[in-house]
Amino acid sequence: xxxxxxxxxxxxxxxxxxxxxxxxxxxxxxxxxxxxxxxxxxxxxxxxxxxxxxxxxxxxxxxxxxxxxxxxxxxxxxxxxxxxxxxxxxxxxxxxxxxxxxxxxxxxxxxxxxxxxxxxxxxxxxxxxxxxxxxxxxxxxxxxxxxxxxxxxxxxxxxxxxxxxxxxxxxxxxxxxxxxxxxxxxxxxxxxxxxxxxxxxxxxxxxxxxxxxxxxxxxxxxxxxxxxxxxxxxxxxxxxxxxxxxxxxxxxxxxxxxxxxxxxxxxxxxxxxxxxxxxxxxxxxxxxxxxxxxxxxxxxxxxxxxxxxxxxxxxxxxxxxxxxxxxx
Amino acid sequence: xxxxxxxxxxxxxxxxxxxxxxxxxxxxxxxxxxxxxxxxxxxxxxxxxxxxxxxxxxxxxxxxxxxxxxxxxxxxxxxxxxxxxxxxxxxxxxxxxxxxxxxxxxxxxxxxxxxxxxxxxxxxxxxxxxxxxxxxxxxxxxxxxxxxxxxxxxxxxxxxxx
Numbered sequence: 001x002x003x004x005x006x007x008x009x010x011x012x013x014x015x016x017x018x019x020x021x022x023x024x025x026x027x028x029x030x031x032x033x034x035x036x037x038x039x040x041x042x043x044x045x046x047x048x049x050x051x052x053x054x055x056x057x058x059x060x061x062x063x064x065x066x067x068x069x070x071x072x073x074x075x076x077x078x079x080x081x082x083x084x085x086x087x088x089x090x091x092x093x094x095x096x097x098x099x100x101x102x103x104x105x106x107x108x109x110x111x112x113x114x115x116x117x118x119x120x121x122x123x124x125x126x127x128x129x130x131x132x133x134x135x136x137x138x139x140x141x142x143x144x145x146x147x148x149x150x151x152x153x154x155x156x157x158x159x160x161x162x163x164x165x166x167x168x169x170x171x172x173x174x175x176x177x178x179x180x181x182x183x184x185x186x187x188x189x190x191x192x193x194x195x196x197x198x199x200x201x202x203x204x205x206x207x208x209x210x211x212x213x214x215x216x217x218x219x220x221x222x223x224x225x226x227x228x229x230x231x232x233x234x235x236x237x238x239x240x241x242x243x244x245x246x247x248x249x250x251x252x253x254x255x256x257x258x259x260x261x262x263x264x265x266x267x268x269x270x271x272x273x274x275x276x277x278x279x280x281x282x283x284x285x286x287x288x289x290x291x292x293x294x295x296x297x298x299x300x301x302x303x304x305x306x307x308x309x310x311x312x313x314x315x316x317x318x319x320x321x322x323x324x325x326x327x328x
Numbered sequence: 329x330x331x332x333x334x335x336x337x338x339x340x341x342x343x344x345x346x347x348x349x350x351x352x353x354x355x356x357x358x359x360x361x362x363x364x365x366x367x368x369x370x371x372x373x374x375x376x377x378x379x380x381x382x383x384x385x386x387x388x389x390x391x392x393x394x395x396x397x398x399x400x401x402x403x404x405x406x407x408x409x410x411x412x413x414x415x416x417x418x419x420x421x422x423x424x425x426x427x428x429x430x431x432x433x434x435x436x437x438x439x440x441x442x443x444x445x446x447x448x449x450x451x452x453x454x455x456x457x458x459x460x461x462x463x464x465x466x467x468x469x470x471x472x473x474x475x476x477x478x479x480x481x482x483x484x485x486x487x488x489x490x
Binding site for chain 2 (some may be wrong): 238240243248252255268270272
């Protein structure tokens with residue numbers, strides 16, 4: 001199977017390393033980062049591209065753009081793993097459209113295009129007879145979308161709730177464990193690379209909100225946008241509040257919740273018993289799905305990380321290969 | 329409630345039957361045989377949950393069974409919900425915040441723990457609300473939410489409802 005990778009940051013490099021490390025029968029014929037690209041029908045030397053990138057250089061040639069890779073490279077699946085833009089999904093959205101119109105499958109970890117334009121992209125994929133898969137957009141390594149769409153097919157989902165943001169979970173875990181203030185815990189999360197320089201996207205619940213929108217629109221047949229999510233972040237939480245919860249064997253976690261029948265999408269800090277399965281430590285994610293046939297299921301795993309997110313992308317790639325791709 | 333009945337086989341069942349007949353739910357039956365053994369009657373305490381407005385019908389049915397009701401305790405507030413509030417709680421009149429819930433008559437604040445770390449920084453409070461019904465609890469939480477919005481307080485609700 002031949003793939004083209006757009007984005008050579010944490011996720012893109014995780015995919016390259018997994019391809020190099022394992023015999024996955026995947027050839028990379030196109031590769032682009034934000035400023036350069038390579039097209040090679042015979043297969044790109046990933047080792048060399050990784051070392052160029054590790055040395056701070058561009059991954060390829062400065063006169064090859066991501067758009068060139070989308071339009072001209074010879075691939076079966078476009079792997080779109082550039083950073084999320086929540087405002088208009090670009091430039092990823094345009095690249096995904098371009099690949100689908102060329103009759104190429106698309107696998108993405110990019111939340112923007114899926115949250116903003118899923119119905120259009122789904123129809124475009126169907127028209128062109130190709131797959132569009134996006135497991136890596138929600139909860140990193142946890143195969144939540146696959147589980148809900150395939151494993152739980154036929155179930156009615158009455159409620160879904162969980163910890164969707166590892167950065168917030170880390171901050172709250174540290175505040176509860178050691179009585180740190182929000183500011184101290186955030187500074188520590190930054191030092192460890194768990195939080196961005198501008199943490200707004202995580203700590204104001206935007207990231208968790210987008211994940212809810214993706215699940216609502218792609219799995220639960222709802223039509224929602226980020227504006228429909230009732231959203232409260234964790235920036236105002238105090239160590240005293242965590243201690244008051246602790247006195248009752250509870251703690252506080254940022255919980256994303258969907259109640260499909262009531263049309264509720266909500267991200268807010270909630271009091272939760274410490275014995276509850278959703279109370280996970282550190283940067284882990286955890287999601288409980290309430291269903292009519294299967295009962296309640298809780299998924300716990302790594303919600304971010306280079307190789308972990310690559311795992312979800314590779315799962316999607318092999319899903320497509322096993323069902324569709326010819327001539328690989 | 330505390331009941332007094334004849335100490336004969338079948339009497340306890342006869343006393344309990346009317347409870348389910350009016351849609352009640354028995355939470356506990358406490359039956360202390362040894363106390364006034366000399367009498368021919370039996371004292372039984374029953375803790376139960378009744379739909380609103382069914383108490384008089386239950387008393388009527390019990391009387392028909394020959395069971396006399398010795399004592400009925402005050403209606404208990406069965407539903408409990410604990411929330412945490414963060415913000416300038418004192419400066420925004422905490423007793424008014426509590427009053428707004430107590431004023432409903434069917435829900436009330438039964439416990440409040442307040443931590444005020446420093447004069448200018450926000451304080452945190454754990455507040456326990458009790459109510460007679462689940463619906464009243466939802467109403468009380470809605471009131472608290474709207475008060476919080478007016479007073480710029482952060483309300484942290486439990487993951488599970490009341």
